[in-house]
Amino acid sequence: MEKQNIKFKVGIIKGKIVFSEPEESENLPAVVPDPNIIFRVNGNEVTEKIFLNYEDIVELEPGEEIISSANFSISLSRDKLCAYLKVEPTLKKTFALYDQEPGDVLFILSREETVKEKEITREQVLQELKKQKISFGILEYNIDAALDTFPEEPVEIARGKPSKPGTDASVQIFFKQEFQTAPSINREGKVDYREILKIPYVEPGTTLAVKTPAVQGEPGITVTGEEVPVKTPRDIFMKADKTARLNTSGTEVKVKAVASGYPIVENKGNTYLFKVSNAYNHRGNVDLSTGNLRFQGDINIEGSVCEGMTVLAGGSIQINGDVNSAAVQSGEHLSVHKNVINSILRAGGIETLLLQMLPVIDSLKENICTLISTLEALKKHPKFKDKDLRGTVLLKLIRTLTKTKYPEIIEEVRAFKRLTSELSEHSLSFNLPPELLDSISRLGSDMSVLFDSNSEDFKDCEIMLTLLTYIKDDIKKIPVSESNITLDYSLNSRLETSGNVHITGQGSYQSKITAGGEIQVSGIVRGGSLQAGKDVHIKQIGSTAGIISHVKIPAKSKIHLKEVYENTCLTIGKLNYRFTMYQTNIEAYQKKGDIFLR
Secondary structure, eight states, X not given: OOGGGEEOOEEEETTEEEEOOOEEOSOOOEEEOOTTEEEEETTEEOOSOEEOOTTOOEEEEXXXXXXXXXXXXXXXXXXXXXXXXXXXXXXXXXXXXXXEEEESEEEOOEEEEEEEEOXXXXXXXXXXXXXXXOOSSXXXXXXXXXXXXXXXXOEEEEEOBOOBOOBOOEEEEOOOSSEEOOOEEOTTSOEETTOOEEOOOBOTTOEEEEEEXXXXXXXXXXTTSOEEOOOOOOOOEEEEOTTEEEEEETTEEEEEESSOBEEEEEEETTEEEEEEESEEEEOSOBSTTTOOEEESSEEEESXXXXXXXXXXXXXXXXXXXXXXXXXXXXXXXXXXXXXXXXXXXXXXXXXXXXXHHHHHHHHXXXXXXXXXXXXXXXXXXXXTTTSOOOHHHHHHHHHHHHHHTOHHHHHHXXXXXXXXXXXXXXXXXXXXXXXXXXXXXXXXXXXXXXXXXXXXXXXXXXXXXXXXXHHHHHXXXXXOOOOOEEEEEEESOEEEESSOEEEEEEEEEEEEXXXXXXXXXXXXXXXXXXXXXXXXXXXXXXXXXXXXXXXXXXXXOOXXXXXXXXXXXXXXXXXEEEOOSOEEEEEEEEETTEEEEO
16 A cells, blocks of 8 residues: 555544554545644654654654742741741643544644642751751651642741740639628518628638739740740739738648738738728718618728618727718717717617616616505505406506506606617627526516507516516626717717717707716707716706706716706706706705705
């Protein structure tokens, strides 16, 4: 078969030119080159259309162009705790051939491709690390991965050890110096918006605070082998005055109270000073915004005690302002620097109530004895001789006598019940003897039948008399400490104390003052009553209008009056005296069953 008579077809498969089986034909296949592909026929490069013979040797060589050469760089983080590798491979632009089935005419067609070629080796990278003195925490696996995959972002190839920060010392304080709570519910089930302040009070041995010591940190290492310093943790210094103490157990430090009272912590920088004060200092006024104050120690108030508020202290109370329509009670001394208006002041705690009960008990005993004598006389009277004066008949007779002939008994019973009611409110706080409380309770029940016309359960008067004697004896067994009241001025108020009362300013107007000790008024007394267990000293009492003022003392005490107006009444022991004219420089006392003035 001659050369020109062979017919075949030409195509491209897998990047190579292929010929089909030869056939007899007068036409030869044609090939049209692609400018991006080197096309050789019998060793000669062909750039234009050519007809092929079956015996021709053809070659295809895709063209290529280097876009960029391989490169890499190693960088450090600012803190030198990380090293990063950025790999840039060799980039080549190549042309790939499209496969084509054999045909009479072959158009060589190509597509452009970009090829990445690995040329950087691990050894080159390690050499560069050594050059940059990077020796700690090398991650060889990451190096290999970066060289194989050429990621766009830098790859971490060395990791240092960061420093481990320490822990600052801390202090846990187990009290709040004062805090408000939700309003409480009173006995009537109503919300009491005055009971919102809780003042902490601690006993000796109470843990006030615990210090957790500082923990030192650990230094780190950079990838270049340098030490990463660690910050020294902040320490705390605990101090205690003589009212508290520090207890150290291992690394833990505890602060415990030595005294009882109000816990205080003073913080200056990293120093904490702990102490326990017997006094609670209240800034400003006591009003609805603060709530009532109740504290077992002393209370110092910078402002005033406002309307409707209560201040109760187991120790002393000092008020720099006024007391207006309020109640203030202290277990010890009570001082008001300004005025007391329409208020109740009580110093000495429950002792004041007990001292007030004694004269009421004495008067009740005397009047009940008189009532018993009257009943005995009635039993012998011809009108009652044949009647059975017992049970309901006797009870009706007693009620009639107390209403008509002895009304003072009713008033004394009411006074006794008022005092015992106040006493019961504070009995738990002051640990009163249970036998005293029992006698008071029994006597209260017996006395109630004098008022309740429906009650028929009446014990005889002798039992009431016996109970009064028991109560008086029990009260006298309770130790009494004198607590004083000092104030500037009193108006329409009630002052009660187991010790002395000293009014230093303008005086007392229409107030009721009861003192277990002396009463001293540097100013004026207008109206009201003063009852003292010892002497009374008053600059001026009464007025030109003849207002009634009453002073009462025991038989062995004296009353000293620089000026006294008419209608001023004195009671010394059981004796009474009323001034009918203005007099000066009076000393009143009891002698030989009469009141003497000099």
